[in-house]
Amino acid sequence: MARLFTIVSTDMTIEVIKGFERMANSRQPQMPMDGVTLGTYVRSRREGLGISQRQLAKRVGLSHSYLGRLEANDFAQPGPAALYRIAEALDLEPENLFALAGHTVPEELPSFEPYLRAKYQMSDQAAQELSDYFQFMAERHNIAERPSPRADNHQEQS
Known part of the structure; x- marks a missing residue:
């Protein structure tokens, strides 16, 4: 099996290995090959920072029971918005x-206009004007x- 990538933090190293399989409709995720799960990673980081589940829940706007689960x-695939807020609160890379x-x-990074819409609250007109101005510049x-x-990878393989 091939290693896809390694996540390194101050208190643990996680290697993500190709071969982790999960059924799409499963409520209970299957254990990854290396035994490290999302829940283990989050709990370890939270405890390492000395934060309780209730404190973290308050910081990220989720219930403590959700964090416990x-x-x-208990979740096959928690939503990206919740994961992003947890990552920010625990000073982790959301991608991990x-x-x-x-x-x-x-x-890849998004193109300019979708990036603006994701990063900033703005009207459609403002996003279009900024996009037009960027194109001009x-x-x-x-x-x-x-x-x-x-x-680049495709060209190297050809």
Whole structure:
């Protein structure tokens, strides 16, 4: 089996190995090959910071019972919004939690307008004007998009 990536934090190292399989409709996730689960990772980090489940729940706007169930691995795939808030509160990389939860982590950044909409609260008109202005500046200063990592990998394999 091939190692996909390694997550390193101050108190543990997790290797994610190809071969973790989960049924799409399963309420109970299957144990990954290395025995580290999302719940174990979150609990370890929370306890390492000296934060109770109730304190973390209050910080992220979730119920303490939800966090308890998440740490007990009762959810097959917790939602990205909750994982993102937990990651921020525990000073973790959200991508690591997404990967442990079985969410696909994109390899590329979004284009400019979707990024603006995700990052900032703004009207459609404001997003369009910023996007148009960026396009104007990109042409004026000869700014080009970098090739995606997928394109580089595909060219190397050819």
